[in-house]
Amino acid sequence: MGRKIIACTEGEHGLTVVYDTDTTGLAMVRYSPDALHYHWEQAMAAGNALYAIVSKPTSARSDGSGSADSGLHCSQGEMFSFEEVTEYPEEAFCLDDVYNDNRVGKKCTWRTDPLEVPFYLCHGAIIRSYAMHPGGNRFYVSVTPAEHRGSNARDYGDDIPDLTEAEENAAKAKAGGTFTYHTKTREWTHLGTWMLPFAGQGYYDPELDAWVGFDMPYHGKIGCCDIPSRPWGSPEPPIWKLCNKDISLVKSSVLDNTNVLVGMGSGRFCLVQSMPRDGVDDYWGDGDKFELHVTTFRARYGKKGELTITDSRLVSSYVLSRYATYENFAIQAFWM
Numbered sequence: 001m002g003r004k005i006i007a008c009t010e011g012e013h014g015l016t017v018v019y020d021t022d023t024t025g026l027a028m029v030r031y032s033p034d035a036l037h038y039h040w041e042q043a044m045a046a047g048n049a050l051y052a053i054v055s056k057p058t059s060a061r062s063d064g065s066g067s068a069d070s071g072l073h074c075s076q077g078e079m080f081s082f083e084e085v086t087e088y089p090e091e092a093f094c095l096d097d098v099y100n101d102n103r104v105g106k107k108c109t110w111r112t113d114p115l116e117v118p119f120y121l122c123h124g125a126i127i128r129s130y131a132m133h134p135g136g137n138r139f140y141v142s143v144t145p146a147e148h149r150g151s152n153a154r155d156y157g158d159d160i161p162d163l164t165e166a167e168e169n170a171a172k173a174k175a176g177g178t179f180t181y182h183t184k185t186r187e188w189t190h191l192g193t194w195m196l197p198f199a200g201q202g203y204y205d206p207e208l209d210a211w212v213g214f215d216m217p218y219h220g221k222i223g224c225c226d227i228p229s230r231p232w233g234s235p236e237p238p239i240w241k242l243c244n245k246d247i248s249l250v251k252s253s254v255l256d257n258t259n260v261l262v263g264m265g266s267g268r269f270c271l272v273q274s275m276p277r278d279g280v281d282d283y284w285g286d287g288d289k290f291e292l293h294v295t296t297f298r299a300r301y302g303k304k305g306e307l308t309i310t311d312s313r314l315v316s317s318y319v320l321s322r323y324a325t326y327e328n329f330a331i332q333a334f335w336m
Contacts, residue, residue, distance in 0.1 A: 001045045001048065001082065003020060003021045003336060004018050004019065004020050004021070005018070005021065006018050006019075006050055006082060007019075008036050008040075009032070014036075015029065016029035016032045016082065017029075018108070029109060029110070032110060033112070035054040036052055036054060036110075039055040040052060040054050041055055041126070042130060044130055046132055046133075046137065047136050047137055047183050048083065049081050049083035049183065050083070051082075053117060053127065053141070054121075081110070081111050082109070083108060083109075083111065117188070119179060125143055125144050125176060126144055127141050127142070128143065128195060128196075129141070129142040129195060129197075129199060129200065129201075129202060129213070130142070130196075130200075130201055130202070131196065131198075131202035131204065132204065133180075134206070137183045137184050138180055138181065138182050138183065139181055140178060140179070140180045140228070141178070141180075142177070142178045142179075142196040143176045143177065143178075143179065144176050144195070176193065176195075177192055177193040178190075178192060178194060178195060178196055178228075191230075192234055194237035196238075197213075197223065197240035198213025198215070198216065198225070199214040201261070202225075203263025205265070205266075206265070206266070207267040207300075208299060208307075209226075210224040210225060210226055210227070210241075211224060211225055211227060211238075212261075212299055213261065214259070215242055221242060221244070221245070221246060222243050222261065222269075222307075223240050224240075224241050224243075224307050225237075225239060225241065226238045241305075243299070243307040243308060243309055245309045247295070247309060247312070248271065248273060259272065259273045259274075259331075260273075262333050262335045264296070264335045265335070267299050267300060268296065268298055269299060270335065271294070271296075272293070272294055272333045273292065274290050274291070274293075274320070275290060276289060276290055277290065277319070290319075290320045291318060291320060292317065292331070293314060294314070295312065295313065296313055297309050297311060
């Protein structure tokens, strides 16, 4: 969020930790919403706020017995925003005290958005793609449609009951597709049942005037597409231009879809990959059996308007900590 890195600690009543890269100041917010620790789906920064979408569980049984956390059987999306506020709830913290920047009345806290998120996040429905509008006041998410799953779905436990008829009808009424949220008006708009063509986050690049992201089948190639021109909806998805050149300079026999793409601006991008070290046969266990490879490159349009890659270079490689088990390791990379 701006020049700040925000993280949430685990566990009930976890803290929100805020690190300011300009002042090296560190602050802690009490408390983070519990849903961020158990049902977090995706987070994205837009404007001067961080938005987190979570799956909101209902009670585990139709008769009201069982806790909400015990059964994620029908989850309505819910969104929290972390932003500056003028009214001071007890859990807000003062940026003046932490960063000593002489600003008056600047406090941040988590707030629950009053509007219902217009899609379900359960029974196979996930946020497949998301991107920020270059104007900074709107973001887009593509959600796969939910599929009905019975009480034997091992994903959520064997004691989860089927959806009631009302819940199933509500889930069907809220189809998947692409949605946009306006941070000023706090309104959601359903653009259509089509999906954004990239996987994960798409990065807007002003040199290309397009979003750039991973190709959907696997994370070995990138592509680009235009930003939807009509914020109120469109029957067709944006056209996807695929770059046929592999962006990875490091080859591995292990297929890993945990690669992370980071937009650096001005047509520059960074690819972060986690791969086993040479001579390692057993991929499980200590993290130092793996290493991170950081590759930078530029994306450009060719003479015929095709997407091309230039100036690819392997910047560096880093061995992971032996104390971080690889099966629990997830790459977090961003450009500031």
